[in-house]
Amino acid sequence: MAKVKVAVLASGRGSNFKAIQEHIKAGRCDAEIKVLITNNPDAPAISIAKDNKIPVEIIDKSGFPDREKMDERIKELLDRYGAELVVLAGYMLILKGRKLLESYKNRIINIHPALLPAFPGATAQKDAFEYGVKVSGVTIHFVDESLDAGPIIYQEAVDISDCKSAEETAAKILKTEHKAYAKVVDSFSKGHYAVEGRRARFVPSS
């Protein structure tokens, strides 16, 4: 099985990035992370990349006249590193570049810490806890021009009925994120997802 060439985009802690890299090292994920791209020069994700000898590209928003141009730069980097799959792992900017989204259509994936379409946005775990839902979870979806609303690849429920705070909720969901994201990245080495309308259906390689 050929390893899928991955570019990771992250803005912060990078625990999903680290989890995927650990699954790769343990032979449980048929992928190779070719580059970490970050918009945050202080992101802890950078040291995870360095520890694993993964090249790091920092793109500073203030260095571009607009987000279209910034995303063009991201596209250039993805092309240069030969990315087959772009994994957003806590990348906290919305991708807006038309060229980038068109060129990498159905090849950019994101993880969201809730069962979409419930609780989109940046505070999903807190929102779910405060709403009082008993079950939340993880959604992995393709990225398009919408916010947290591209075709869904994978979902897994997490029982949060015993969580006593938003932080505890986030920590419990994160454990599921780490396993689910590596599993989904691995699936791209074994086939592709046919997207019809809102539906993404896994098609194994023959």
Ligand code: GAR
């Ligand atoms: C994760 O919980 C991820 O699901 C969330 O940010 C966190 C990043 O953590 N993403 C979103 O909320 C996207 N809307 P990490 O940097 O440790 O992987």
